[in-house]
Amino acid sequence: MISASQALRRLREGNHRFVSDAPSRKAVTARVRRSELAAAQEPFAIILGCSDSRVPAEIVLDQGIGDLFVIRVAGNIVAPSQVGSVEFAAERFGTRLVVVLGHSRCGAVVATLEALQQPTGTTSRNLQSIVERIRPSVEPLLAAPPGCGPDALLEHAVRAHIRASVSQLRHGSKILEELIQEESLLIVGAEYSLETGFVDFFDDVPEANGTPDFPECSKAME
Numbered sequence: 201m202i203s204a205s206q207a208l209r210r211l212r213e214g215n216h217r218f219v220s221d222a223p224s225r226k227a228v229t230a231r232v233r234r235s236e237l238a239a240a241q242e243p244f245a246i247i248l249g250c251s252d253s254r255v256p257a258e259i260v261l262d263q264g265i266g267d268l269f270v271i272r273v274a275g276n277i278v279a280p281s282q283v284g285s286v287e288f289a290a291e292r293f294g295t296r297l298v299v300v301l302g303h304s305r306c307g308a309v310v311a312t313l314e315a316l317q318q319p320t321g322t323t324s325r326n327l328q329s330i331v332e333r334i335r336p337s338v339e340p341l342l343a344a345p346p347g348c349g350p351d352a353l354l355e356h357a358v359r360a361h362i363r364a365s366v367s368q369l370r371h372g373s374k375i376l377e378e379l380i381q382e383e384s385l386l387i388v389g390a391e392y393s394l395e396t397g398f399v400d401f402f403d404d405v406p407e408a409n410g411t412p413d414f415p416e417c418s419k420a421m422e
């Protein structure tokens with residue numbers, strides 16, 4: 201199995217090909233790959249991404265079948281079945297890298313902000329369970345300094361939520377904590393831009409706690 205940093209490099213290179221409109225030929229050689237993979241798989245990265253139709257992990261990262269173990273759920277939330285899926289892949293296949301892949305203008309984050317700003321009480325219990333998982337990371341942002349408009353607020357909420365999901369995964373299970381301690385697993389956040397197609401990998405992911413200050417808020421408004 202390749203290392204986490206090699207895996208990260210492959211993903212960056214794949215996204216660069218996607219952004220440059222120069223995808224590899226992996227998709228067209230799928231038939232050969234399929235028979236190779238029928239007996240076993242060895243995905244080099246685990247992706248926890250949003251279900252948004254505009255962010256298919258294999259396409260935006262230009263990877264083929266057998267390359268990525270992908271978990272998709274609205275709002276890339278971390279609930280027990282997501283943690284279990286990551287544990288499964290990390291233990292079973294020895295995959296060294298996990299990427300929480302959020303994206304700009306995420307509808308689940310928008311829905312959470314709306315629920316917090318104008319609670320209507322009409323949300324379904326199931327949808328509410330997603331909002332509740334996003335709420336703790338975006339709630340502190342609502343105490344935003346004056347001058348932070350809705351677009352900037354959403355931008356910060358998306359990133360805060362990705363960071364919170366990373367933190368929850370890192371501490372969400374004894375198995376994952378042990379793998380991280382052994383340096384057998386790296387969990388990072390990343391944000392896909394719907395506008396540019398670029399994936400911004402967060403190199404340094406601070407723990408999500410307390411009210412973040414965001415001096416760049418006014419800059420995001422420009």
Ligand SMILES: [Zn+2]
Nearest residue numbers: 250252306307
């Ligand atoms: Zn989304």
